[in-house]
Amino acid sequence: MNRILPIATLAALAACNQSAPGVDKAQAAATPAGPHSNAAPGTYTEHRADHSMVITHLEADGTYTNWVAGAMTESGKWAVENNKTCFHPAKGEARCGSDGPMGADGSYTVTPDEGEPYTVTKTA
Numbered sequence: 250m251n252r253i254l255p256i257a258t259l260a261a262l263a264a265c266n267q268s269a270p271g272v273d274k275a276q277a278a279a280t281p282a283g284p285h286s287n288a289a290p291g292t293y294t295e296h297r298a299d300h301s302m303v304i305t306h307l308e309a310d311g312t313y314t315n316w317v318a319g320a321m322t323e324s325g326k327w328a329v330e331n332n333k334t335c336f337h338p339a340k341g342e343a344r345c346g347s348d349g350p351m352g353a354d355g356s357y358t359v360t361p362d363e364g365e366p367y368t369v370t371k372t373a
Contacts, residue, residue: 284347287357288327288334292373298365334359 288307295303304316307327313336315323325338335345346361348369356370 284332286329286332286334287348287351287369287371288329289371291371294370294372295359296368296370298367333362 290307290309293305293307295305297303301317303322306314306316311326311328313325313327314321323338323341325336327334327336329335330345333345333347335343337343344361344363346359349358349360351357354370355372356368358366359369360366
């Protein structure tokens with residue numbers, strides 16, 4: 250009996266480290282397949298590959314503004330088109346990107362149609 254208790258305890262501890270059945274399938278189902286958008290009205294912080302930071306405000310009326318170092322650098326319209334977040338600046342060319350799955354901290358990676366991927370965090 251003295252030998253069975255430690256063995257049973259070890260077996261129980263080993264079982265705790267096992268994933269529950271279906272967890273991997275549930276995580277896979279939560280990860281969107283193909284392009285998608287996390288866009289919704291709010292404030293977002295973009296961390297670019299060149300270490301720059303852009304604050305983007307998406308408004309419910311479909312307008313947006315970008316801010317860098319406290320100065321507005323761009324404004325225009327935003328929309329979800331073909332499951333991607335697209336920006337149509339008042340001056341310049343439109344750009345779109347596909348959003349990766351959102352992490353527990355609210356951040357995700359955007360893969361633009363052109364350019365380097367960057368990280369976005371919804372802050373408000």
